[in-house]
Amino acid sequence: FFLEKILRQLKKLGYTNNYQLLNAADFGVPQKRERLFIVGSRHGVNFVFPRPAGIRQITVKEALNDLPTLENGSLQYELPYKAKAESNYAKALRRKQKKSKNNYVTRNSELVVKRYNHIPQGGNWADIPSSLMKNYKDCTRCHGGIYHRLVEDKPSVVIGNYRKNMLIHPTENRGLSVREAARLQSFPDGFEFKGFLTHQQQQVGNAVPPLLAKAVFQNIIGL
Numbered sequence: 314f315f316l317e318k319i320l321r322q323l324k325k326l327g328y329t330n331n332y333q334l335l336n337a338a339d340f341g342v343p344q345k346r347e348r349l350f351i352v353g354s355r356h357g358v359n360f361v362f363p364r365p366a367g368i369r370q371i372t373v374k375e376a377l378n379d380l381p382t383l384e385n386g387s388l389q390y391e392l393p394y395k396a397k398a399e400s401n402y403a404k405a406l407r408r409k410q411k412k413s414k415n416n417y418v419t420r421n422s423e424l425v426v427k428r429y430n431h432i433p434q435g436g437n438w439a440d441i442p443s444s445l446m447k448n449y450k451d452c453t454r455c456h457g458g459i460y461h462r463l464v465e466d467k468p469s470v471v472i473g474n475y476r477k478n479m480l481i482h483p484t485e486n487r488g489l490s491v492r493e494a495a496r497l498q499s500f501p502d503g504f505e506f507k508g509f510l511t512h513q514q515q516q517v518g519n520a521v522p523p524l525l526a527k528a529v530f531q532n533i534i535g536l
Contacts (some may be wrong), residue, residue, distance in 0.1 A: 331360040403500050421487070463483045
């Protein structure tokens with residue numbers, strides 16, 4: 314209903330509308346993130362959306378493996394990379410950067426870190442012993458994205474509000490850093506985020522993945 318209302322209003326304004334659901338993972342982004350795009354034309358053009366690139370989906374490990382090892386609550390603006398970029402994806406995002414920036418991680422309590430210890434890759438809050446979840450009135454009402462540990466050999470789940478969802482690094486017992494989340498969104502390492510930590514996290518989570526946006530705008534430019 315909401316989509317139909319938007320399309321009707323755009324049509325009244327003289328736009329020819331085309332819309333499609335696109336998955337970022339189909340366009341070189343290491344993240345399964347579906348978003349609806351609407352493209353309107355005032356010149357009667359029927360826009361053709363880009364087709365999936367037909368490439369193998371990028372994994373979390375390929376995206377993050379060269380980034381620094383961090384601790385819970387890390388506030389390191391700039392650190393050396395942990396290793397050489399091995400994947401083509403990491404190489405493309407690192408470009409000529411010498412150091413990793415925005416290595417900021419939310420500091421979680423000791424209790425939260427204890428919960429992390431019980432969660433395997435692909436697991437979530439349901440893997441945490443009930444004895445560690447007593448502050449929840451009814452933890453069975455938590456949605457599946459809470460306390461989700463990323464899987465190394467698959468694309469990431471949606472990097473939305475990853476701080477509140479407490480998305481967990483695949484191999485380290487902590488949340489994601491701003492730079493790690495940016496990598497999973499396909500931001501180049503040279504793109505720096507500013508402001509308070511919560512603001513940086515929100516900037517990353519709210520963004521359209523650059524590689525997905527690029528695919529759409531290349532088709533617009535080609536009209």
